[in-house]
Amino acid sequence: LYRYCLQWHRIVQGRVNPEWWEKVLAPLEQLELAATNDSEDMELQTRALTEPLPTNQQAYRDHHLYALEKWLHKNQVLHPKGPVLGFCKGHPVYPRSCVQTLQSRHGWLTEGLQVRENESPAKIVTRPKRIFNSQSRESNSNEDELQATTELYGKWQLEPLQLPGAVNGIVPKNERGQVDVWSEKCLPPGTVHLSKPRIFQVAKRLGIDYAPAMIGFDYRSGRCAPVYDGIVVCAEFKNA
Known part of the structure; x- marks a missing residue:
């Protein structure tokens, strides 16, 4: 502040305790910061809602807003499958929020979750032959690792581990x-x-x-x- 006041050497003697003053202003600074963050969030949300659909299929690979089913990873599915936001060269475009990451029964166990009874796999994938052959030689492996295919499940099929x-x-x-x-x-x-x-x-x-x-x-x-x-x-x- 002394850079903006020619009589700083006189004024500083009458200033209040700086630590106390910072505590007084702290709530106001937090309100100002929150207001700034809210406005920024609103601007980003508005920008996301108005961002046009890419016309190039490659642009949908791991796009932060939109997804094409053809570019999903091996352990991903669309759930729910909709709404359709548009089309790119005949392929339906879905919101990225519809993309769900799947795991095996064992994978969900590590997170303290289990597949509900009578749930069918959301997806079945083939395990690499090299890995399956090496791991299936030992009967101590967990059940998921002893199968040539892996059954994958989504979060909507789970319940807390009991x-x-x-x-x-x-x-x-x-x-x-x-x-x-x-x-x-x-x-x-x-x-x-x-x-x-x-x-x-x-x-x-x-x-x-x-x-x-x-x-x-x-x-x-x-x-x-x-x-x-x-x-x-x-x-x-x-x-x-």
Whole structure:
């Protein structure tokens, strides 16, 4: 401010505490910033609604507003399939918001979601023959990886993952006596994942029920082996 005031050396003595003044002005600055952001958002939305449809099919590859079904990726579908905004050389043009990314059952499990009962795959894709042959040699692979094709599902076909919870200090285990911890969202209710040195020995010494935590698979030289990291115990034993 001294650049704009010739008598700054006199005025500065009568100014209020600068820290207090900044706190007083802070709410007004936030309102000004919010108003600016709102106007910018409105301008961008208006521009998006008025942006013309490209006339070149190549322009629709990963376009931020519009999509052609022919350019969808292998794991994408249109849902819902409409509305049709126009045509480009005979191909219907859809809003980009209609493009949904699909995953396998196992893929959704890592996000704590499961496919609802009686849901049909939104799409079935063929797995690369080289990958399928190498992974199918080991029966330890998850079910998705043992199929020559992969069934893909969309978010509209899902529900929250439902797993049996821990009861009376006992960890619910699968048929292999372990817990598949694809992510922390896959833990049975009432349990925690512990990954610490010698955690197996500690649990045994304390007499705590536990299950080995399998976190994935390791593919090497055409073979598949499960990867373990720590154990799963009931939440009440987390700090035992």
